[in-house]
Amino acid sequence: MVYKKALNLSVTFLLIFILTGCSSTRKNVEQILFGGGNNNEAEIVSNAIPGSSQDFTVNVGDRVFFATNSTSLDDDAKAILERQASWLELYPEISIIVEGHADERGTREYNMSLSAKRADIAISYLESLGVAGDRVETVPYGKERPVAACSSEACWSQNRRAVSVVITEE
Numbered sequence: 116m117v118y119k120k121a122l123n124l125s126v127t128f129l130l131i132f133i134l135t136g137c138s139s140t141r142k143n144v145e146q147i148l149f150g151g152g153n154n155n156e157a158e159i160v161s162n163a164i165p166g167s168s169q170d171f172t173v174n175v176g177d178r179v180f181f182a183t184n185s186t187s188l189d190d191d192a193k194a195i196l197e198r199q200a201s202w203l204e205l206y207p208e209i210s211i212i213v214e215g216h217a218d219e220r221g222t223r224e225y226n227m228s229l230s231a232k233r234a235d236i237a238i239s240y241l242e243s244l245g246v247a248g249d250r251v252e253t254v255p256y257g258k259e260r261p262v263a264a265c266s267s268e269a270c271w272s273q274n275r276r277a278v279s280v281v282i283t284e285e
Contacts (some may be wrong), residue, residue, distance in 0.1 A: 166206045168281035174239045175202045175267040179237060183218075186232045188240060196237060199279055200244035213237045215255040216262075216273035223257060231255035239278040252282075 135137070163170040171177060176199070179192035203209060215234030217226035234253035242248055263270035 129164060132243075135224035165207070167168040171199075171202060173283050175199055177280070178276045178278045180272065181233055181277070183271070183275065184221075184229070185275075186229070186236045188236060192237075193240065196240045197244060200241050200246050203241070203246050203250065210252070210282050211279045212252045212254055212282050213241075213256075214260075215253060216260060216274055216276045216278065217256075217258050217273070218274040219258045219261065219266070220271065221258070225253050230257045232275045237279070 127147070163173045176195040179188065179195050181192075182189075199211075203211070213234040215230030215232070215237075217230045217233075221229070234255055238248075238251045238253060241251060243260065258274070261270070261274045262276075263273040
């Protein structure tokens with residue numbers, strides 16, 4: 116019985132770890148695990164130090180996702196970038212690198228170009244919201260750094276992303 120509970124707990128944490136990259140999926144997992152309406156999520160998030168990279172990742176959201184062969188920002192991506200811009204306004208001493216990524220399909224050259232465009236479009240949107248250009252850099256990775264490794268849409272959709280990484284802190 117103890118083994119079964121430990122296994123269930125391990126599987127639960129593994130699912131949370133795997134799914135935290137996608138904010139809508141993460142929210143669904145939290146609703147399943149915590150019942151959605153109680154304060155457990157606030158208790159977990161409150162452990163992040165304000166202005167830290169953990170605060171940025173957990174409370175703001177560090178990644179936006181793209182459709183296949185696309186550099187267009189959907190409403191969810193825009194909302195995340197708007198939260199990022201607001202957070203960066205609160206912490207003017209902090210800069211970020213926006214990493215562009217692509218899924219495994221396509222040539223290396225195509226994916227490097229696509230991932231660079233994804234990072235650039237995220238930065239352009241942040242700049243349109245008032246983030247100074249000298250606070251953001253881009254790094255395209257193409258298909259070289261997948262977060263999910265399988266040949267299916269479930270994995271590919273997680274790999275088509277732009278990730279904002281905090282590079283300076285107080």
